[in-house]
Amino acid sequence: MRKKAGRKSLVTLTTGVLALSLLAGCGGGNSNGSTGSTGTDSNPGTAAATQGAAATGADTGIDTSKKVELQFYMLGDAPKDLPAIQAEINKMAQEELNATVKFNYTSWTDWDQKYKLLLSSGQAIDLIFTADWTQYQSYAKRGAFLALDDLLPKAAPELQQFVPAPMWEDVKVDGKIYTVPATFKEYVTNGFVYREDLRKKYNLPEPKDLASYEAYMDGIAKNEPDMMTMSLNSDVGNNLHYIYTELHKMIGALPYGMGVKYDSPTTVYSYWGSDEQKEELQMMKRWADKGFIPKNVLNIKDTMQDPVTSGKAASMFGDNPNRFNDMKMKISTTHPDWELAYSPFGLTTGYATPVHPIHNGFAIPKSSKNPERALAFYQKMVLDKRYNQLTQYGIEGKNYTVEDGYYKLVGTSTSNGFTREGMNGWAWRNPEFMLLDKGFDGVKAIFDELDKIQKPDLFLGFAEDYTSYQAEKAALEQVEKQYLFPLEAGLVDDVDKGLETFMQKAKQAGLEKIQTEWTKQWEAYVK
Amino acid sequence: MRHRKRKSGILLVTQLPLKGTGGLSPQIVSGTRKGRKKGFWHELVHNRVLFLMLLPTLLFFLVNSYFPMVGVYYAFTQFDFNSGLFNAPFVGLKNFEFLWRSGTLVKLTLNTIGYNLAFILLGNVLAIVCAILLSELRVKWFKKLTQSVMFLPYFVSFVILSVIVYNVFNYDNGFLNTLLSQFGANPVDVYNNPVIWILLIILFYLWKNLGYSMVIYLASITGISEEYYEAAKIDGAHIFQRIWYITVPMLKSTFVMLLLFSLGSIMKGQFDLFYQLIGNNGVLYNTTDILDTYVFRSLKVTFDVGMATAAGLYQSLFGFFLIMTVNYIIRKINDDYALF
Numbered sequence: 001m002r003k004k005a006g007r008k009s010l011v012t013l014t015t016g017v018l019a020l021s022l023l024a025g026c027g028g029g030n031s032n033g034s035t036g037s038t039g040t041d042s043n044p045g046t047a048a049a050t051q052g053a054a055a056t057g058a059d060t061g062i063d064t065s066k067k068v069e070l071q072f073y074m075l076g077d078a079p080k081d082l083p084a085i086q087a088e089i090n091k092m093a094q095e096e097l098n099a100t101v102k103f104n105y106t107s108w109t110d111w112d113q114k115y116k117l118l119l120s121s122g123q124a125i126d127l128i129f130t131a132d133w134t135q136y137q138s139y140a141k142r143g144a145f146l147a148l149d150d151l152l153p154k155a156a157p158e159l160q161q162f163v164p165a166p167m168w169e170d171v172k173v174d175g176k177i178y179t180v181p182a183t184f185k186e187y188v189t190n191g192f193v194y195r196e197d198l199r200k201k202y203n204l205p206e207p208k209d210l211a212s213y214e215a216y217m218d219g220i221a222k223n224e225p226d227m228m229t230m231s232l233n234s235d236v237g238n239n240l241h242y243i244y245t246e247l248h249k250m251i252g253a254l255p256y257g258m259g260v261k262y263d264s265p266t267t268v269y270s271y272w273g274s275d276e277q278k279e280e281l282q283m284m285k286r287w288a289d290k291g292f293i294p295k296n297v298l299n300i301k302d303t304m305q306d307p308v309t310s311g312k313a314a315s316m317f318g319d320n321p322n323r324f325n326d327m328k329m330k331i332s333t334t335h336p337d338w339e340l341a342y343s344p345f346g347l348t349t350g351y352a353t354p355v356h357p358i359h360n361g362f363a364i365p366k367s368s369k370n371p372e373r374a375l376a377f378y379q380k381m382v383l384d385k386r387y388n389q390l391t392q393y394g395i396e397g398k399n400y401t402v403e404d405g406y407y408k409l410v411g412t413s414t415s416n417g418f419t420r421e422g423m424n425g426w427a428w429r430n431p432e433f434m435l436l437d438k439g440f441d442g443v444k445a446i447f448d449e450l451d452k453i454q455k456p457d458l459f460l461g462f463a464e465d466y467t468s469y470q471a472e473k474a475a476l477e478q479v480e481k482q483y484l485f486p487l488e489a490g491l492v493d494d495v496d497k498g499l500e501t502f503m504q505k506a507k508q509a510g511l512e513k514i515q516t517e518w519t520k521q522w523e524a525y526v527k
Numbered sequence: 528m529r530h531r532k533r534k535s536g537i538l539l540v541t542q543l544p545l546k547g548t549g550g551l552s553p554q555i556v557s558g559t560r561k562g563r564k565k566g567f568w569h570e571l572v573h574n575r576v577l578f579l580m581l582l583p584t585l586l587f588f589l590v591n592s593y594f595p596m597v598g599v600y601y602a603f604t605q606f607d608f609n610s611g612l613f614n615a616p617f618v619g620l621k622n623f624e625f626l627w628r629s630g631t632l633v634k635l636t637l638n639t640i641g642y643n644l645a646f647i648l649l650g651n652v653l654a655i656v657c658a659i660l661l662s663e664l665r666v667k668w669f670k671k672l673t674q675s676v677m678f679l680p681y682f683v684s685f686v687i688l689s690v691i692v693y694n695v696f697n698y699d700n701g702f703l704n705t706l707l708s709q710f711g712a713n714p715v716d717v718y719n720n721p722v723i724w725i726l727l728i729i730l731f732y733l734w735k736n737l738g739y740s741m742v743i744y745l746a747s748i749t750g751i752s753e754e755y756y757e758a759a760k761i762d763g764a765h766i767f768q769r770i771w772y773i774t775v776p777m778l779k780s781t782f783v784m785l786l787l788f789s790l791g792s793i794m795k796g797q798f799d800l801f802y803q804l805i806g807n808n809g810v811l812y813n814t815t816d817i818l819d820t821y822v823f824r825s826l827k828v829t830f831d832v833g834m835a836t837a838a839g840l841y842q843s844l845f846g847f848f849l850i851m852t853v854n855y856i857i858r859k860i861n862d863d864y865a866l867f
Contacts, residue, residue, distance in 0.1 A: 120606070120832060143608040234807040295698035296718035298808035366608050467605070471621065474825040474834060475628030481824065482809040482816075491719060491810060509628050 062155050062372040064098040070126040070374050071102055073118060075134070076424045078105035081394060081417030088390055093380070099373050103423065108303065119144045122367050126374035129427060130179045130361045137358065137463035140173040145363040146371050147176040155372040156180075156379035167357040173463045179361035180378060184429040187450050188359060189352050190243055190318030191344035193327065197337070198224065198314055206341075207315070209348045210247060210283070217292050220314045229292045231313035233300040236489045237480075240293075243318035244280050245271075249349050252459030256476065256514050257506070258522075262351065265458055266526050268519045272484075272511075273503050281487050281495045288490025297489050311335065318345065325443045329420075332439070333412040344446055352450040356460035360427040381428045388433045392425050394418030400435075407435035462525045469517050472510030479505045601836035615833075622837035625825060631816070636794075636845070639817040643793040645729050650740055651785060653733060655778060658744035659770055674745075678738035688731060689803035721814040724805070728815060732800060740785070747781040748774060783857065783864040790853050794818060794842040818842055 079085075082103060090100040106114045115134055118125060130136040130145075139145060152160040159180065160168075167181045192207040194216060199206065202223045207213035217229040232239055242253045250271075251260045257272030271277050287293050294300065305323065307313035309330045319327075321342065328340045346352035362378055364371045380387045393400045393407060399418040401408045413419050420437055421429075436444070466473050483502035492498035503511075571578060602622055604615035626632050657677065664670040695702045696717040704714040717723055755773045764772065796817035805815045822838040858865035 120608070295716055296693075296696075296808075298810065299693060299697070299718055299806055301806070470831060470834070471624035471628055474625040474831070478631070478821065478825055481807065482812045485807070485809045505630075508630050 062376055064373065067094075067098050067100075068370045068373055069100050069102060070370060070377055071104060071124060073104045073106070073125050073128040074424055075106050075108070075111050075115065075129055077107050078103065079394075079418045079422035081399065082423070085390055085394060085418065085423070088395070089387060092386060093377060096380070097373060097376055099370070099377060101377060119365055119367075124367050124369050125365045126368045126370055127362050127378055128365055129424075130358075130363045132356065132358050132460050136179060136361065136363070137173055137460075138466070140176075140178040140363075141463050141465055142467075143366065145178040145365055146368060147178060148180070148364065148375065149177050151364075151371060151375055152177070155375040158383055159375075159379040162383060170357040170461060171361065179358070179363040180375075180382075180427075181357035182360035182427045182429055184360075184426075184431050184434070185354055185447075186322065187344075187346075187352055187447055188320040188322070188355050189345060189450070190246055190320060191324070191342050191346075191446075193308065193316040193319050193324050194341055194343070195314045196339040196341035199341070200339075207343055213315075213317075214287070217287075217315065218290070221291055224314060227311075228294065228307060228313040230315050230317055231302075231304050231307040232293060232297050232317075233302050233304060234298045236297060236485050239304060240284060240317060241280070241488045244283075246318065247345055247348060248276070249351075252457075254459075255464075256473075256511065256518055258515065258518055260459075260522070262455070262458070266523070268522055270515060272506065273499070278495065278499065281490075281499060284488055284490035285492070285495055286490070293490050295491070298485065298491070308340070309334070311338065321443045321446045325437070325439055328442070329409075329437060329439050330413050333409075334414075342442075342446065344450060346450050346453055351453050351455045353457040354450075354454055356457040358460045360429075362427050378428070381425075382430050385433050388428065388430050389435070391423050391428070392421055392433075393435055394422060402435060405435075407437045409437075458526075462522065464518065464521060466517075469510065469514045472514050475509035476506060476511060476514060479509045598836060599840055601832050602840045603837075604833055606832040618833070622831075622833040623841065625834055626838060626841060631821065634813070635816060635818050635821050638814070639794055639796050639819075642728065642796060642817060643789070646732050646736075646797070647786065647789045647793070649729065650733060650736060651782060653737055654740040654744050655775075655782065657737065657741045658748055658778075659774055661741070661745060662748045662774075663766070663770075674738070674742075676738075677741060680735045680737075681739045683735065685799035685803040688735070688800075689806070692727075692731070692804055718808060719810050721811045724811050724815050728800065728804060731804070732797060735800075743785065744778060744781060747778055751777045780864060784866070787850065787854060787857070787866050790846075790850050792846060793849055794846040796820070798823065 082105075086101070086103050093099050093101060106118075112134070115128075118128065119139060130139070163181060163183055167183065168177055171177060171179050171181050192213055194207055198204075198220060199216065202219050204216045204219035205212045207216045220227060220229045238253070245254075249262045251262050251265060254260060254271070257270055257277075259269045259271035259274065259276070260267065284293065288295075304316060304319070305327050308316055309327050321344065324340070324342045331338050331340055344352065364374050368374055381391060382388060389396070394416075395418070396402070397410075399410055399416055399422075400420070401410060407420055409416055409419060420435075479502070483498070483505055486492050487495065487498045487502060601615075603617055603619060605618045605621075607615050661670055661674060664673070693701075698704060698714060698716055698718060701717075703717070707714055717727075751774065756769055759769050759773060796819045798817075798819040801815060801817055801820045802823065805811050805820070818838065818841075822835065826835045826838075854866050
């Protein structure tokens with residue numbers, strides 16, 4: 001009897017503990033909000049303090065008396081050999097700047113959301129990657145970064161000289177510099193990527209425009225039924241829609257269904273609901289019916305490139321020359337009998353825009369505790385050959401060798417712990433120190449070809465300010481995802497009706513207000 | 528009479544850890560209701576050792592649950608990188624606007640509540656049934672094995688679950704469609720069929736959580752005194768009568784308690800479950816979108832602390848009113864079962 005009583009209370013205790021753990025589980029999410037406040041609060045203070053300290057030092061150069069650790073943030077996945085590289089860099093940086101650096105990577109999974117959290121949580125970060133596709137302009141406008149105008153001459157005078165003045169001018173938002181642009185001239189315009197060996201094998205047309213691309217895919221679908229004709233994932237907005245509009249000479253990846261053609265930048269119209277859009281959606285419907293777009297495309301989480309390099313997919317609707325080259329190199333080591341070819345859209349549209357300086361850069365967030373040291377370090381990354389080549393190509397002899405002035409990977413891309421530009425160092429490329437891969441000659445050829453038809457990028461300098469329609473914007477994005485993406489992936493049987501529903505929901509979310517506001521801002525920018 | 532006493536005994540012990548949140552009046556601890564007349568201070572001095580023991584729990588909830596509530600102010604401000612929490616410009620209810628802008632708030636709220644009701648009711652009923660079945664098993668090794676097998680899915684992460692689900696249901700080479708085509712049947716397009724997902728989501732939730740909630744009931748069942756069953760046996764009750772007239776009523780208090788706990792978080796959907804299984808598939812949103820996933824997606828693109836807090840506040844307030852109402856109703860019906 002007594003034994004039973006003991007067990008009884010144990011049982012009740014267990015019940016209680018389990019119940020409590022349930023409760024604790026529920027409470028976990030509540031504490032999110034407060035963390036940001038303290039972080040952002042303290043920033044202006046520290047920034048002012050470091051500035052004061054520096055002012056007491058000499059006019060040229062910065063105060064390096066205190067040892068600091070810089071937090072460096074880059075998107076994507078860290079290369080395997082990063083710790084070794086970081087140790088090498090730190091040896092030099094410790095001596096020259098009395099600083100060490102920690103290279104942090106976000107991984108590509110949900111990078112956009114991590115990026116936003118990094119900037120708004122107030123976490124101390126000294127250097128962070130910026131690009132048009134990470135919304136540099138809008139973050140800069142909202143004050144997420146430190147203005148570099150006064151810092152540059154003091155902390156990185158050589159870097160200020162090195163980057164051409166027009167580029168500094170181009171990255172300005174509201175008259176201030178917030179990022180250090182990359183100087184390497186390249187094209188990130190898209191082009192068809194396709195398997196040349198399969199094309200030859202089945203005697204298919206070369207994809208040059210939409211019609212020939214479709215014919216190519218028809219042939220693949222017929223002859224290689226187990227292959228995906230084109231690589232796709234759930235991001236159909238970027239991987240189908242914006243590529244389609246690029247082929248139709250839209251000025252850039254315009255939001256909110258705005259339409260501005262490159263040839264007539266002052267004419268703004270609503271692409272959504274237009275016949276032009278209907279044509280796009282009908283085409284996608286046809287592609288889906290033919291099996292080019294998988295039925296569960298919206299649930300595919302792969303990257304776009306992996307299916308191509310692993311041989312699962314036979315083509316890509318669009319990718320840029322550099323990434324094409326990476327894929328080609330990867331394939332050349334893993335499947336030498338395959339052949340990958342590229343056909344830039346510029347040949348169809350008649351023009352190509354070289355990257356805008358905003359496209360690759362590094363900024364110093366407001367939360368940085370050591371902005372001067374960070375900038376001085378970044379100057380080393382760009383202008384010091386040792387730093388630059390180490391972080392771009394790894395350790396010579398171990399990761400790469402130089403042959404006839406060309407870069408050569410040691411081993412294969414899977415066995416080597418640091419492939420070319422393994423740290424995703426697009427922003428600190430220095431044309432003078434660049435070691436090009438032999439395969440890059442192909443890209444060079446593409447670039448040279450595009451150089452002939454180059455026109456400046458008109459869109460990226462535009463910094464949208466959406467504070468006045470933020471609620472509408474958030475609501476609209478949801479409507480887009482729910483009603484437009486399925487249309488853009490050709491999943492909706494009745495295109496007209498689907499489009500009608502989408503337009504009605506979009507209007508309800510405040511589409512008209514957004515479009516009017518955006519148009520107003522755009523017109524002010526174009527003028 | 529004996530019956531009633533025991534029951535409140537369970538209730539008392541199980542509720543103790545709750546003190547910080549529930550605001551359970553200290554009279555229950557002191558065991559008398561006289562304390563109320565003599566006032567709070569007398570109570571405090573009288574039971575100072577007990578209150579001292581309570582202090583760590585109180586501090587825990589203060590630091591983790593009450594202080595962060597200051598952040599609620601974010602819901603009414605425009606987030607700004609340059610100013611802290613209290614310097615940010617006040618914008619009133621503007622942050623809440625995006626919730627009803629697209630006209631989906633009602634749908635989202637209904638979806639959230641609907642799924643949670645299904646989870647709570649089906650989950651608890653199934654857990655009770657399984658717990659009773661298990662407790663009646665006499666072969667020890669089989670009982671342990673079954674319990675472990677049912678508990679295991681609880682440790683499968685939703686990310687892994689989503690991969691499994693994708694590989695079972697994807698159209699072109701999923702397990703289901705491969706199987707169907709073996710038998711000559713037409714393939715099923717699961718990922719474009721919103722209705723199926725109502726069932727699938729509930730199914731996967733139950734699969735994952737049944738083992739866990741069952742253990743709680745199993746614990747309560749083990750706590751029921753053998754005497755009742757012996758007495759019932761002597762009176763000639765067969766096994767179903769013993770279950771129906773002894774086990775089930777004895778589980779009522781545990782059921783009500785778990786019900787109230789889960790009702791409090793009814794507005795907080797199983798985010799992981801929905802997000803991992805559905806992800807970006809807009810086709811399925813009409814039947815599978817809950818507040819959490821909607822909010823997450825909206826703010827993934829335009830990250831705005833103000834709007835995120837606003838959405839969280841809406842969820843919490845709704846949950847708060849819900850639990851107050853349900854608790855009030857339960858108290859009216861039977862005072863002993865109410866949480867507070």
